[in-house]
Amino acid sequence: LSTTIGIWVAAILTIFAWTYLYGDNPLWRIVEYLYVGLAVGYMVGTSILDYVWPTVARDIPHGHWEYVIPAVIGLLVYFRYGKTSAWLARYPIAVLVGYGAGYQLGFQPRTLLGQIAGSFYQLNKFDNWVITVLLLGGLLYFFFTLGKNNPVVKGGSWVGRYGIVLALGASFGSTLLYRYTLFYGRALFILRDWLHLVH
Amino acid sequence: VNGMTKLAHIRNGWIYVLIFAVVFFSILVPIALPIPVQPQTRKAFDKVNALPAGSNAFIWMSYGSGATAELNPMFDALVTHLMERGVNIVIASRTVDALQVAWKEMQTEVAAFPDYAKGYGSKWVVLGWNPSPDVAIRQATSNIATAYNNVDFTGKALTDMPLIKQAPALTAQSYALGIVMDDTDGYLQWINRVGQPENLPPLVGAIQMEVPVVSPYVNTGQIGAIIPGANGAAQYEVLLHHPGGALRTQNTASLAALLVVVLLILGNLGFVAERRQKAA
DSSP, rough: OOOOOOHHHHHHHHHHHHHGGGGOOOOOOOOHHHHHHHHHHHHHHHHHIIIIIIIIITEEEETTTTGHHHHHHHHHHGGGGOOOOOOOOHHHHHHHHHHHHHHHHHHHHHHHHHHHTOOOOOSSSSHHHHHHHHHHHHHHTTTTTSSSSSSHHHHHHHHHHHHHHHHHHHHHHHHHHHHHHHHHHHHHHHIIIITTTOO | OHHHGGGGOOOOOHHHHHHHHHHHHHHSOOOOOOOOOOOHHHHHHHHHHHHOOOEEEEEEEEGGGGGGHHHHHHHHHHHHHHHHHHHHEEEESSSSHHHHHHHHHHHHGGOOOOOHHHTTTTTTTEEESSHHHHHHHHHHTHHHHTTTTBBBBBBBBBGGGGHHHSSOSSSTTTTTTEEESSSHHHHHHHIIIITTTTTOOEEEEEGGGHHHHHHHHHHHSSSEEEEEHHHHHHHHHHHHTTOHHEEEEEHHHHHHHHHHHHHHHHHHHHHHHHHHHHOO
């Protein structure tokens, strides 16, 4: 058995988390609240130590007065707690949404155009034929202008439906294996780091 | 037929017991299954293998602590390979917990490489945390120290570090390779903000679940190469002749896949039997 307190705590909390398989219970709740609290606390602490404090204590007093403007805009978000001043909290949200939209419009189209251009294959290989047929079928499945009675749309949709199901199946299979790996990680921790049954 | 219909309604509890048994058994009784190397992992390996000594690689950790079982062995294999090649390593993070993960893993991995064990700041650096990581990675293309508020993971000034002085911006001129260790859409953020503007398509270490979504970007060249999930990491370890954590996960993955196939067959047999019973 391990003699490290941290490993004991982690192992016991892992087993508490597994009790959720039996149903919602107080042991699971302890883990849930601890996890959320620790995650938020760690993120807030790291953000203050690595980012906010160096900006306030180092950069602003050394002449970077322009940083005061975003700081003030950011602080406006706390006005949402006042009944008459809540409207002020909309300004930082507006800045964030506007910035996000601009950023996405600036960078995202090039990536998507690359994907569209990459969907046109030379039909010189069987694989490329499969991709092209399933791509067109998938598009026709979501094509509603001509209605599903049109024979081309109907046939294409049928092919597209199977293509979509195959893709979802591949994703589901991959998800399942990924979840197994997550469980494997905790099981290995219990057997190796806590119980010392394997090396 | 009556007995067969029960197969369609196996209680969840029994399935959990089976999963526990399979996973614990696979760890306690390892089976050395052959791992065939796929072309995509070979391509990723060759990319790292082609890096000249003294060049720089930038690793972006885009995963939470939940994905460590799958991505830590991959990270370990990649940094081991980079250090074997004599490549300098700069690490930034998209998630606050991965920063801690990177630091902890590097402490272990550098122990086998004296140059790196003594060379923090000149051979490798873990950057500090920026609460807007997607914005920071774009800003890093102009100036890494500014993007990460001039602090590394330990709070030291980045501008004092020889590696950051030598490669101050995340550009193709300064960095021979960008690597994204990813469990969500970090690869997409990299393509948008660094890959296409700076002509630095990443090598993506992806979790298994993400592989079908990431693969189209490999086909278009927007991603340079991919290591697909824990299986890809195991293949990488085979190529590196450095067996590690990833090879071990493949026991579990193979037995788990077998269990799923058995449960699928049993469930479907039960479903067919139930339908026949209703029809009769």
